[in-house]
Amino acid sequence: MTRLSREDIVIGAGKRFATHGYHGTSMRDLGDDLGILGSSIYAHIGGKQELLLAVIERGARLFEDSAANAVSSYDESTERLRSLIDGHIEVLVDHEAESRTFLNEAAFLDLSDHDRVTTMRDAYELVFRDTIRAGVLSGAFRSDVDPKISGIFVLSMLNATQRWYHPDGALSRADLVQQLHLFAMSGLT
Amino acid sequence: MTRLSREDIVIGAGKRFATHGYHGTSMRDLGDDLGILGSSIYAHIGGKQELLLAVIERGARLFEDSAANAVSSYDESTERLRSLIDGHIEVLVDHEAESRTFLNEAAFLDLSDHDRVTTMRDAYELVFRDTIRAGVLSGAFRSDVDPKISGIFVLSMLNATQRWYHPDGALSRADLVQQLHLFAMSGLT
DNA sequence: CGGCACCTAACAAACGTTCGTTTGTTAGTA
DNA sequence: TACTAACAAACGAACGTTTGTTAGGTGCCG
Numbered sequence: 001m002t003r004l005s006r007e008d009i010v011i012g013a014g015k016r017f018a019t020h021g022y023h024g025t026s027m028r029d030l031g032d033d034l035g036i037l038g039s040s041i042y043a044h045i046g047g048k049q050e051l052l053l054a055v056i057e058r059g060a061r062l063f064e065d066s067a068a069n070a071v072s073s074y075d076e077s078t079e080r081l082r083s084l085i086d087g088h089i090e091v092l093v094d095h096e097a098e099s100r101t102f103l104n105e106a107a108f109l110d111l112s113d114h115d116r117v118t119t120m121r122d123a124y125e126l127v128f129r130d131t132i133r134a135g136v137l138s139g140a141f142r143s144d145v146d147p148k149i150s151g152i153f154v155l156s157m158l159n160a161t162q163r164w165y166h167p168d169g170a171l172s173r174a175d176l177v178q179q180l181h182l183f184a185m186s187g188l189t
Numbered sequence: 190m191t192r193l194s195r196e197d198i199v200i201g202a203g204k205r206f207a208t209h210g211y212h213g214t215s216m217r218d219l220g221d222d223l224g225i226l227g228s229s230i231y232a233h234i235g236g237k238q239e240l241l242l243a244v245i246e247r248g249a250r251l252f253e254d255s256a257a258n259a260v261s262s263y264d265e266s267t268e269r270l271r272s273l274i275d276g277h278i279e280v281l282v283d284h285e286a287e288s289r290t291f292l293n294e295a296a297f298l299d300l301s302d303h304d305r306v307t308t309m310r311d312a313y314e315l316v317f318r319d320t321i322r323a324g325v326l327s328g329a330f331r332s333d334v335d336p337k338i339s340g341i342f343v344l345s346m347l348n349a350t351q352r353w354y355h356p357d358g359a360l361s362r363a364d365l366v367q368q369l370h371l372f373a374m375s376g377l378t
Numbered sequence: 379c380g381g382c383a384c385c386t387a388a389c390a391a392a393c394g395t396t397c398g399t400t401t402g403t404t405a406g407t408a
Numbered sequence: 409t410a411c412t413a414a415c416a417a418a419c420g421a422a423c424g425t426t427t428g429t430t431a432g433g434t435g436c437c438g
Contacts, residue, residue: 003403023213027393156346
């Protein structure tokens, strides 16, 4: 029964947006989840769009940080790719709401915000692509690999994880990462 | 200015649902696209939910038919997988609206319809899994491949295509299929 | 003539949002 | 420790609009 902060609101919104979608969520739904009235949310935030942006920017930053960590921690392409995969899954599993909203609801931002988020997403994908390109140049990966396409393929497998993987199931997170890395590597070497 | 049939309505709805989402589409939006009033749609269909179901069932049937065709046309695992990939991309590209709605909006069906569609989707994924399993048993694929997980990985790459591939771009559909098959095969052999 | 596509008009409910008020909490002062 | 002033969180009612849907009427085509 404690009082809520702006952060509490954004976290609650993320959960709703991730499961019911932006347009499938009303301010009153959100208020119900938080134990307050829908109108009370406006004490914390300017509007529904601002809320969506706040959630998605959180998600974007998580992926951004994960990539920066992989880049600063590993130089060798295979190791860096493994770290990228590991970090991506960590974000997906440990910050399910923000990452799912980032991946699935960004299209509902208004145009200028959508453009900004798309730029952040492109930068993230470029880290994968450049890692693969470096691996090709160093000889760690096959020379006929197309960094752009194979980068998309790897990220496709990673992002789809959100749609089927349940951390409490039989497959541990470490095993999932292992399988992903194995499959990706066999496509690259 | 010709008169519309029920099929025209369903096709129009598919396009809107695919781009704006089910909850992001109003009956009046849909009417605007079709050149009639939102209320006039009710001359063709019982309600919005029925419309969503009609679109998604179309999508489901397209994938179903594609899989049946691959199974009846090829016995050998590698060939059958190639046909499955080819058919999947064909559905995604030639029936963009229905397939995208099927992939992204099924969660907004009411429960019993959602269950039915999920069952159809599971059956489709099982064709991929069984194809891989058969390849493992026949020796066409590596013996340590997990059919379930690698099936999910392959389908992840295929489904994600919808999010980035544009048929009018530099990459031809045949080349895309080629790249997908290549990457999938190297993960399996 | 019958049937079907489409219209106009309207409905109740739900939507995002605003506003003035009440409440709980915090900080400063005596 | 008590009193007070200030602030921010939450309420509750109301707003104008949009929502999905219904009813009854009009005109075209077979």
